[in-house]
Amino acid sequence: MHSETQAAPLEEVLKSDWGGGKSPFGVSWGKLMMWLFILSDAFTFGGLLAGYGALRVTVGKWPDTNEIFAISLGGTKVPLLLIAIMTFILVSSSGWMALAVNAAYQRDRRNTVKYLLLVILFGLTFLSCQAYEWSKLIFHEGVRPWRVPSHPPFNGIVQFGACFFTLTGFHGLHVLSGVIYLSVIAARVAKGVYDRRGSYEAVEIAGLYWHFVDLVWVFIFTFFYLF
């Protein structure tokens, strides 16, 4: 199929790929379905981020996120420190996930489980940071999705509360689902389910989901926290 040196006419290519009896995408159905889910999920987050952008534009002046998410370190306030740490935790977890998939390619059961457990651990750490951040904003600052304090840095801009809880809540829910999903996969790898099946592809498919959750965080981190 790829060995022809001369480009075939378009009709020929379409016929050869879509004429039946072939796999046009060259992947298993499980992987294709995960990709289609990811595509639809990209639109979910795209819609939320676009909505956030539109809401933010309507109020003109947005609360200073550098100040809201600052953490005191030895007396000095470091802007966005917790969020930066959370970003590094999530990027790290994605790296461990890549290594888990790599071990799965080699059908290395021990290492696959080891790296998957590291991903789960990092995912749980991320969620703990988020729980801390949420409880700080809710219980100490009095921020709600429908109400924010009228003093600086919030200045009564209620759209901030709505966007913050919706965006980070949706993403956090995805991380939580990912942790549960990966725990199930890790248990099945440990039990040898995929050795018996002769394919470790389930690990790779779970990896697609986890990397996507990391990918979404890139945009939330950039456009909600930094911007």
Add this chain to the structure above:
Amino acid sequence: MSVVAQAEHKHDLRRTYLTVWFWLFVLSFGLYFVDLMHLPTALATILYTAIALMKAGLIAAYFMHLRFERLNLVYSILFPLILLIALVAAVLPDGLSVLLHRQPFFEGR
């Protein structure tokens, strides 16, 4: 899956993964750095968007193996994402017009 992709799949990709991982850390730090620099909004927006897209591209291409998949799959996933631009283009002007209506009442703030 092309012959090349199949050969590469059997390969040990650890080196590639670690390189990508390293660059993801560098780019994340770059994003944080742009924030600390307090650049003019237009410049910061361009830098944020460019670095975020680079990070997303690295994750999708290498960690999610999109680079090693058939073009049929790659195009089926990437082309619909162009609609996200339309989504933003559709709602941002609406927000802007709301701002223009509100602005006269913002004097006290």
